[in-house]
Amino acid sequence: MREVSTDVTSVQYAVLLVLEQRPGVSQRELGDELDLDRSTIAELAARMVRNGLVERISDPQDKRRNTLFLTTTGRELLAELKPRVGNVERVLTQQLSATERDTLRQLIDRLLIPLEP
Template sequence: MFNLEDCVCFISNKCNKEIIEAFNNSLLPYNITRPQWIAIYYIQKNESITQKQLSNLIDSKESTIVRLIDRMEKENLVERKKDPNDRRITMLCLTSKGKSTYNEILPISINFSKNIIKDIDENDLIIFKNVFNKILKNSKTL
């Protein structure tokens, strides 16, 4: 008989919600949201990036990214710049405040990641990641 509490989808969703809430709470004192942090992370990692590229990395709709970047631009975290080689392309770059926020939040993120997996054997983590990647791959074929 089917038991929802044993369903991988139910367990992973519940776990994901708890992790997101805990991470959001860790960001509250810094006046930044989790989506803003993720955008800042990817923009910093790539030095500059288009909204479409960011949308693909975050796996979010471009319209959602546009609204996110609009808010971040108002908060002086990012700026849009025309690509010098192709003025049709707009690149996203971190402002000095965005870079400062990256440097401030990165240790918080690293610490959170370490704490969320504490007391879990490294081999178990490898298996966990492999299994979740297979589940993700399977879900894309449904």
């Protein structure tokens, strides 16, 4: 991830992507999505809140549930990082045909999908 950013880790980037796609997701759901335990996701969320990238809001119906949203700064950072990630992906896969790149992406996506019980 150093080629993309020296300040944002790959896990933080993944958090930004999830929150862009699922604003208001709970910390628990985010942890499940990224396969991180409760203490890790709580620490990660707290750090990203301190850095102004994420806003944490208590669910009005369940005060034990914290929901997460991207801040304007978080959205701007994600918009800045996405093209860099795309460039790295292009460099890493430049020796592959378009079909091979599609197949690789499909296989990676399958690996990242949580197993259904």
